[in-house]
Amino acid sequence: MNNTTHPQRLLLFAFFLALSLFARGQETLLFEDFDDVNPPTLPAGWTEENLSESGNTWVTYAVFSYSPPNCVSVFGNWFNRDAWLFSPSVDLEAGVSYRVSFYYRTSYSPIQMQVKMGTAPSPEDMDTQIWLNNSIQNTTYQEGFAIITPEEDMQVHFSWNVFESANNGSLYMDDVKVEEMEAVPEISLHSTSHNYGTISVNETAETTLGFTNLGGAPLTINAVDVAPPFIRMANPLLPTRLSTPAIMAIA
Ligand SMILES: [Ca+2]
DSSP states (O other): OOTTTSOOOOEEOGGGSOOOOSOOOOEEEEEEOSOSSOTTOOOTTOEEEEOSSSOOOEEEESSSOSSSSOEEEEOOOSSOEEEEEEOOOEEEOTTOOEEEEEEEEESSSOEEEEEEEESSSSGGGEEEEEEEEEEEOOSSOEEEEEEEOOSSOEEEEEEEEEEEOOSSOOEEEEEEEEEEOOSSOOEEEEEEEEOOSOOOTTOOOOEEEEEEEOSSSOOOOOEEEEOSOOEEEOOTTSOOEEEOTTEEEEO
């Protein structure tokens, strides 16, 4: 491209990068990859309950894993499902934040799943919903997670409940983890809107930034300092880019 005959396009792209100011994850309380058992047996301490009359329930499965060789799955069979998978118990401390995460996908048809926690591994004791996706459509694994902060010391079980979803699609899940989070905030910075493009001389472009706190402690932002120098990144294969690495959130 000949820059002498084409106007330069200046694109701000650094806003789209997540800005992680603090490390996450301090202690893993529970991790299960379902790889040390022979399918369809569930790992020790894990149980299932099937409340549907004809739908399938949770089994360990040796195909379509996220971490090979196994995952855990609820197969489709065209009937409504109400399949519950229960974790072993985990001790939680009051005021401490925990990250409950897992990887999940469908085979091809939309699936509904919720994650709940409760004091005993049975559906009637699962009284707190911490995650819900009522239209799981991703056919490659993606992470689901919830951050919880109990108000009192608790011994809980977590549960994954595939419900309704009367189709032939299967739900696959792997690498379940419960970890205690460091008592520090973690900022995820992202752009929610912008009107970039060609900015003429003396013309102003605007952006709106979003801050999400994915850490284990509250975050107070009193000011945002956008400070030069800005870096114009040169790449002959791409339009000229302008990054803003000096954006600082001041907590
Ligand atoms: Ca696995």
